[in-house]
Amino acid sequence: MTAVNDSTVRDPDAWRADMVRALRDQDAITSEPVGAAFAAVPRHRFAPDTPLDIAYDLHRTVPVKKDEHGLDISVMSAAHLQAVMLEQADIEPGMKVLEIGSGGYNAALIQELVGSKGAVTTVDIDRDIVDRARRCLDDAGYDQVKTVLADGEAGVPDGAPYDRIIVTVAAWDIPPSWINELGEKGRLVVPLTVRGTTRSIAFDRDREGLVSHSYRLARFVPMQGEGAAKERKALLRDGVAVQTDDEGIPFNTKALNHALDTPRREFWSGAAYDLPDELELYLTVHLSSAARLHASKDIVDSGLVEASALLGVPALVSEDSIAYRTRRENEDTGGFESGVVAHGLQAEALADEYLKLLRRWAQDHRRRGAATIRFLPGPAPSTPPQNTVLKRHGVVTVSWH
Incomplete structure (x- = not known):
C-alpha cells in the first residue's frame, strides 16, 4: 500500500484551522482579534515551497x-x-x-x-x-x-x-x-x-x-x-563554545578548555528547579561574569557537559574555571532540585556564587513576570544602578519584585 502524504491531501484551510485551535490551547492566542487574524491569513502563501505540515507547524x-x-x-x-x-x-x-x-x-x-x-x-x-x-x-x-x-x-x-x-x-x-x-x-x-x-x-x-x-x-x-551585535564567541573544543557580548568577561580559551578536563564537581542548592526561562533571565543579569555555554548533542551524550547546555545555559566564568546550572530529581523540592556543575581551580568559589543566586531566586522570585525591565536612553550614569547592562544607546536595568 502506498503511503499518502497528508500535507498534500488536506486542504490548507483545515491546516490553518488546526493551527489556530492549537495556538489557543497553548495560550499563544488569548484574544479574539489575534485569533481572527491567524484564521484569515493564508500562512502557506508566504511559504510557497514549504509542505503544509511544516508551514502550519506551531513551533517551526x-x-x-x-x-x-x-x-x-x-x-x-x-x-x-x-x-x-x-x-x-x-x-x-x-x-x-x-x-x-x-x-x-x-x-x-x-x-x-x-x-x-x-x-x-x-x-x-x-x-x-x-x-x-x-x-x-x-x-x-x-x-x-x-x-x-x-x-x-x-x-x-x-x-x-x-x-x-x-x-x-x-x-x-x-x-x-x-x-x-x-x-x-x-x-x-x-x-x-x-x-x-x-x-x-x-x-x-x-x-x-x-x-x-x-x-x-x-x-x-x-x-x-x-x-548588529558585537558578540564574542570562543570555541573551547569541537562541540563546546562560550559566548558573551560583555567585553569585560575573560575568555582564556586554552585555560577554559583545560578546565573541562579537570574533575567535574557537583554542588546542590536544596532549592526548587522550576520555570527555567524566568530563572535564566535572573541568572544572566546577576552572575558577576556571565557567559553562555553551548554544547553539541555528541558532547552531552559523552557525559562531558550537561544537557542544559544544548540550547545554551548561563555560565559563570573566570580566567581558568567555569560553572553552570544543572538539575536532578528531588521530591522534597517539588520534583527537581537546581544545582551547579563546576570545573577548574576556582570551581568551588564559582559554585558558591551560583548557588546563592539559585536559592535567592527560588525563595523570592519563583513566579512568572516578577521582573521589571527598563531601558534608559542616553549616556550611562556615573554610578549605574544594580543589575545594569550597558548598551551603545543606553542602559538596561532589571529589577525583581
Whole structure:
C-alpha cells in the first residue's frame, strides 16, 4: 500500500484551522482579534515551497535566506512566537504600525488587526527579503502593506509617529530612532538580547525611557546592519563554545578548555528547579561574569557537559574555571532540585556564587513576570544602578519584585 502524504491531501484551510485551535490551547492566542487574524491569513502563501505540515507547524520556522556559511539570516518565524508577540503588542483597529524585519506573513497579520483604516509599514535591509515579502503580500491580497528597503536601525521616519513598533529580529540595543518614532502612548515590542539571552519585551514609555509591560521567551535571527551585535564567541573544543557580548568577561580559551578536563564537581542548592526561562533571565543579569555555554548533542551524550547546555545555559566564568546550572530529581523540592556543575581551580568559589543566586531566586522570585525591565536612553550614569547592562544607546536595568 502506498503511503499518502497528508500535507498534500488536506486542504490548507483545515491546516490553518488546526493551527489556530492549537495556538489557543497553548495560550499563544488569548484574544479574539489575534485569533481572527491567524484564521484569515493564508500562512502557506508566504511559504510557497514549504509542505503544509511544516508551514502550519506551531513551533517551526521556515527558512527564507541563508548566508555563505549556510546559516539562516532570514526566516518566517514560528506561528507560536508571532502570536505571542502580537498579543503583547495589543494592536487596535486604525493604528499605524511599523514592523522591523520583513517576511510578509506577520505584516499581513498586523494588517488584519489594524483594518482598512490602519496602516502597516514593514522594513528590511535585504533587497531579496523585501522583494519576496512584496510578492507574497500581493499574492495573498495584502497590497496595502507598505514595504521599505532600508536599515531598520533608523526606522522609517516618513510614517512616524507609530502607535506600535514590532521588531522581528533579535536586537542587541534600542536605537534612538525607535523611541523617537514611537507615539507618546505607543508600544515597542522587541526581542532584546541581554548577555546572550533574548526576551520579547513589550515596552511602554515612562518619564525616564521605556518600561516593560510584559516579557516572553524568544529566539530570532540576529539583526544586520548598524544594529548588529558585537558578540564574542570562543570555541573551547569541537562541540563546546562560550559566548558573551560583555567585553569585560575573560575568555582564556586554552585555560577554559583545560578546565573541562579537570574533575567535574557537583554542588546542590536544596532549592526548587522550576520555570527555567524566568530563572535564566535572573541568572544572566546577576552572575558577576556571565557567559553562555553551548554544547553539541555528541558532547552531552559523552557525559562531558550537561544537557542544559544544548540550547545554551548561563555560565559563570573566570580566567581558568567555569560553572553552570544543572538539575536532578528531588521530591522534597517539588520534583527537581537546581544545582551547579563546576570545573577548574576556582570551581568551588564559582559554585558558591551560583548557588546563592539559585536559592535567592527560588525563595523570592519563583513566579512568572516578577521582573521589571527598563531601558534608559542616553549616556550611562556615573554610578549605574544594580543589575545594569550597558548598551551603545543606553542602559538596561532589571529589577525583581
